[in-house]
Amino acid sequence: MFVGEYIAKLDTKGRVIFPAPLKRQIPEAELQQAFVVKRDIYEKCLLLYPMSEWQYQTAILKKKLNPFNKKHAEFLREYYRGTAEINFDGSFRLLIPKRLLEFVNVDKDLVFAGQEGKIEIWAKEVYESKQADNEDFANLANEILGGDFGFYNQD
Numbered sequence: 001m002f003v004g005e006y007i008a009k010l011d012t013k014g015r016v017i018f019p020a021p022l023k024r025q026i027p028e029a030e031l032q033q034a035f036v037v038k039r040d041i042y043e044k045c046l047l048l049y050p051m052s053e054w055q056y057q058t059a060i061l062k063k064k065l066n067p068f069n070k071k072h073a074e075f076l077r078e079y080y081r082g083t084a085e086i087n088f089d090g091s092f093r094l095l096i097p098k099r100l101l102e103f104v105n106v107d108k109d110l111v112f113a114g115q116e117g118k119i120e121i122w123a124k125e126v127y128e129s130k131q132a133d134n135e136d137f138a139n140l141a142n143e144i145l146g147g148d149f150g151f152y153n154q155d
Contacts, residue, residue: 002114007124010108014101015093019112022119023092026050031088037096037121039082043130044104046096046121053117096121 006019023031036054040047049057061079065072084097104110109124122130132140 001116002119005111005113005127008110008112010101010106010110011093013095014098015089015095016110018088018092018094020092022112022114025114034085034087035094037084037086037094037100038080039100039103040120041079043120044123044126046100046104048094048112048119048121049117056117 002022002025004019004021006021008016008019010016030050030052033051035051036049037046038049061076065076067073067076082100082103084100086094086096088094104121104123105126106121106123111120111122111124111127113120113122113127
């Protein structure tokens with residue numbers, strides 16, 4: 001699980017220094033492996049997966065989808081569209097493909113936002129505009145969780 005949100009700046013070549021607090025949350029062995037970046041399905045942001053999490057996510061898809069089913073094949077095509085394998089350089093910068101930066105309309109400032117198993121990458125202005133107020137978030141939590149937090153009701 002990744003924790004925190006961090007603002008970063010793109011340099012003129014489209015590279016970004018990966019936030020040190022997020023780097024510390026990644027096991028050393030995984031830092032040496034490639035990461036996968038892809039477009040989000042629901043929002044104008046990118047998702048950055050460590051390779052182990054990406055493999056876990058694709059294993060879930062393989063169990064649920066049949067590539068010989070036309071609708072499943074269409075879904076898979078769109079799901080994998082806009083994906084790229086990226087690596088850290090020696091200065092722990094990421095070079096995010098230009099087409100993906102254009103998809104999220106990043107000009108200079110972006111936000112890395114920690115999530116369960118992945119990191120969202122947003123244009124700073126878009127990320128800030130998506131913030132719900134406390135009452136809206138409380139209503140959403142109630143709608144989704146229904147006040148039933150099962151782990152609190154254990155005997």
